Amino acid sequence: MWVCSASPLVAEICAGSGLDWLLIDAEHSPNGLESVLAQLQAVHGYPVQALVRPPVNDTVLIKQYLDLGVQNLLIPMVNSAAEAEAAVAAIRYPPHGVRGVGSALARAARWNRIPDYLARAAETISLTVQIESEAAVSAVEQILAVDGVDAIFLGPSDLAASMGLLGQQEHPKVRAAVEHCLAAAAAAGKPAGVNAFVAATAKAYLDAGASFVLVGADVSLLARGSEALAAAFVPQAPDGGTAVPGAGPTPSSY
Numbered sequence: 001m002w003v004c005s006a007s008p009l010v011a012e013i014c015a016g017s018g019l020d021w022l023l024i025d026a027e028h029s030p031n032g033l034e035s036v037l038a039q040l041q042a043v044h045g046y047p048v049q050a051l052v053r054p055p056v057n058d059t060v061l062i063k064q065y066l067d068l069g070v071q072n073l074l075i076p077m078v079n080s081a082a083e084a085e086a087a088v089a090a091i092r093y094p095p096h097g098v099r100g101v102g103s104a105l106a107r108a109a110r111w112n113r114i115p116d117y118l119a120r121a122a123e124t125i126s127l128t129v130q131i132e133s134e135a136a137v138s139a140v141e142q143i144l145a146v147d148g149v150d151a152i153f154l155g156p157s158d159l160a161a162s163m164g165l166l167g168q169q170e171h172p173k174v175r176a177a178v179e180h181c182l183a184a185a186a187a188a189g190k191p192a193g194v195n196a197f198v199a200a201t202a203k204a205y206l207d208a209g210a211s212f213v214l215v216g217a218d219v220s221l222l223a224r225g226s227e228a229l230a231a232a233f234v235p236q237a238p239d240g241g242t243a244v245p246g247a248g249p250t251p252s253s254y
């Protein structure tokens with residue numbers, strides 16, 4: 001599930017839920033380096049894998065995330081093999097890439113307490129790139145062929161927008177594009193994941209070959225759960241609207 005609240009406490013609650021992976025998001029959520037660090041520390045020791053999504057495919061930012069100790073990166077908006085190659089270069093030290101060397105100062109290497117960190121760092125990091133535009137779907141085979149791309153992740157919300165179908169993640173053309181990418185990943189022998197908050201769609205994508213799915217978000221659970229409490233206990237206005245100040249209609253499930 002997504003962890004978007006930028007709260008170590010919430011991240012720890014989710015980490016102990018039984019879910020097997022969490023995505024700490026810094027693309028659309030109010031997370032900076034300090035809050036990502038605090039959440040990594042909060043989930044450490046729980047039987048859960050944490051992925052982290054930086055806001056952008058940027059070499060300097062990726063270096064900072066890696067030095068914090070992020071081991072599973074999800075890079076958004078990767079639209080071509082060249083952009084995927086740039087992400088791979090960002091996670092590898094020279095001569096295989098361009099990652100700056102700061103392990104003596106960094107949590108990633110536990111401040112040089114991890115022997116051979118520099119030599120072994122690449123083995124400890126996974127790179128998943130996000131396919132979320134028509135251009136990326138067209139280039140998915142080339143992106144999957146990039147050495148160092150470990151997995152792809154489909155983003156139906158942005159994909160729908162790029163197809164002129166803003167807000168229509170369930171549109172048959174969007175679902176067909178997602179399934180095309182799932183098949184391409186299977187052919188390439190690499191895992192593919194997808195964002196799918198509608199349970200039936202998540203199950204359909206699993207049946208179509210998805211290896212991992214994002215099926216909810218901390219903020220959405222809190223929003224819908226608090227609305228349900230309000231609906232159960234707060235008197236409704238006579239016109240059927242809500243009596244809760246500031247509350248509005250519930251938008252799409254994404």
Ligand SMILES: O=C(O)C(=O)C[C@H](O)[C@@H](O)CO
Pocket residue numbers: 028132154155156157158159195254
């Ligand atoms: O395009 C997508 O889908 C995603 O990348 C997920 C979104 O970022 C997230 O906001 C869910 O809508």
